[in-house]
Amino acid sequence: MKSVDDLNRLRERARNALNLRNGEAAARVVIAMGTCGIAAGARDVLLAVVDELSARGITDVVVTQSGCRGLCEREPMMEVQKPGLPVVTYGDLDPEKARTIIAEHIGQGAIVEEWVITQASRPKPSA
Numbered sequence: 001m002k003s004v005d006d007l008n009r010l011r012e013r014a015r016n017a018l019n020l021r022n023g024e025a026a027a028r029v030v031i032a033m034g035t036c037g038i039a040a041g042a043r044d045v046l047l048a049v050v051d052e053l054s055a056r057g058i059t060d061v062v063v064t065q066s067g068c069r070g071l072c073e074r075e076p077m078m079e080v081q082k083p084g085l086p087v088v089t090y091g092d093l094d095p096e097k098a099r100t101i102i103a104e105h106i107g108q109g110a111i112v113e114e115w116v117i118t119q120a121s122r123p124k125p126s127a
Contacts, residue, residue: 026060027082027106032075034068040075041094048095049078052102061106074117080105087120 031037031046046065053061069077074091078098081087088111090101097115104110111119 025062028062030064030066030079032069032077033065036068036072037075042076044095045076045078045093045098048098049102052099085109089117090115091117
């Protein structure tokens with residue numbers, strides 16, 4: 001840090017990160033990272049999600065991980081929670097499908113029906 005402007009930029013980044021952590025996010029993406037998910041390619045899906053969000057300049061989405069979801073045959077899986085839309089769990093993913101979900105569901109609010117496993121009618125509470 002060499003100036004007050006540098007310090008202000010750092011403070012703003014920290015404030016934005018804290019706001020995301022406290023639930024002030026436009027969306028939440030949860031990648032199932034149990035051993036079955038990891039073996040099926042969940043790490044690559046997670047990296048694709050983070051990369052696609054970054055490439056699109058989307059900074060108000062929280063990306064987290066969960067353990068096993070109990071549907072090993074549908075791994076890798078991703079849950080998307082977006083205000084005003086049902087909570088959607090997608091399955092049988094790969095990195096390209098994950099990128100498409102970010103573009104369409106997060107970017108446009110359009111659920112990608114062909115990979116949906118479940119939909120909940122109301123959002124889950126934040127963990």
